[in-house]
Amino acid sequence: MEKKKRKKRNPYGLWVILFLILFGGGFCYYRENFSAGTITFSAAQSGTITHVRKVSAVFANQEQPVKAPSSGTIQFVGKDGQRFRRGETLAAVQNGASSGGNQSSPGGTVITADMGGLFFHQSDGLETIITSENIMSMDLEKLVAQTSKVKVPGQTVQAGEIVGKIVNNLLPTMAFLQLPSIDNLTVGKTIRLTAGNQTMDAQIMRKSEKPMGIIVQFPHYVDGSATERHQEITWNYAPQTSGVLVPISALWTQGEEQGVFISAEGVIHFKKVKVLDKNDQQACVDNLPVGIPVVTNPRNGLEGLIAR
Structure with a gap:
């Protein structure tokens, strides 16, 4: 009687099965642990999206330099930047020893205000060059090339020396703003500007292609524009938009829908949202509660992962 032949087992099959088991387990471990461990979150928060840009401004006011009528020791009346009426005494120049106070000695003279305004104990040499009266007709390339040389008088002054300036703060300040583009700007319209602690709407008075920019008129005198003619404002x-904000990096497009990945009850899910506004850092979205964690480094394969 013939003996039955035994079937030869394929040793490679066992290795294939073992590889599949190990690979599958490793893949699951990678998906649940490594992927989840590299996810970063940020809580959605209420806030405001703003659209701002820093621009260079050259300010112009009605200014009048003040000169010392004689040589000697100068004594100012009041504080720097104080307002004086026309004809009031700004300072006294003593030819000899100071007699003290604000009165001039027999050999001294007083300096009075030729116009009402703020009296500053400094000058920059541009008081009669860049003014609110002539800025509209100035060669703007020459205007931006002008450099301020701020000078503060010492205790002793010479006859004819400029010892300060009067600035008419009852007239609105004007300025030339250097901009990257003027395409969407119209003469007569207003733009929102912030200079120092003041935010105001300034009217566009003139557009310039070379140099690129606009001349604007503020609604009133701008604090600090007389002492710092060149500023970054x-x-x-x-317009700004207020609502729920998320980092701009959290936005993700899945198919044709835009949204964010959120963590709900410890599990990551994709949630469709509408972007109302955005800037370089944040997006304002609807259909999202304040405080919910959103993924800030979204990618494929996050749906259903456990948030760790």
Whole structure:
């Protein structure tokens, strides 16, 4: 009687099965642990999206330099930047020893205000060059090339020396703003500007292609514009939007839907949202509660993962 032949077992099959088991387990471990461990979150929060840009401004006011009528020791009346009426005494120059106070000695003279305004104990040499009266007709390339040389008088002054300036703060300040583009700006319209602690709407008076920019008129005198003629100010170039904010990096497109990955009850899910506004750092979205964690480094394969 013939003996039955035994079937030869394929040793490679066992290795294939073992590999599949190990690979599958490793993949699951990778998906649940490594992927989840590299996810970063940020809580959605209420806030406001702003659209601002820093621009260079050259300010112009009605200014009048004040000169010392004689040589000697100068004594100012009041504080730097104080307002004086026309004809009031600004300072006294003593030819000899100071007699003290604000009165001039027999050999001294007083300096009076030729116009009403703020009296500053400094000058920059541009008081009669860049003014609110002539800025509209100035060669703007020459205007931006002008450099301020701020001078503060010492205790002793010479006859004819400029010892300060009067600035008419009852007239609105004007300025030339250097901009990257003027395409969407119209003469007569207003733009939102922030200079120092003041935010105001300034009217566009003139557009310039070379140098690129606009001349604007503020609604009133701008604090600090007389002592610092060249400044960097803030242009609010688009309306702000308030609502729920998420980092711009959290936005993710899945198919044709835009949204964010959120953590709900410890599990990551994709949630469709509508973007109402955004800037370089944040997006304002609807359909999202304040405080919910959102993934800030989204990618494929996050749906259903356990948030760790």
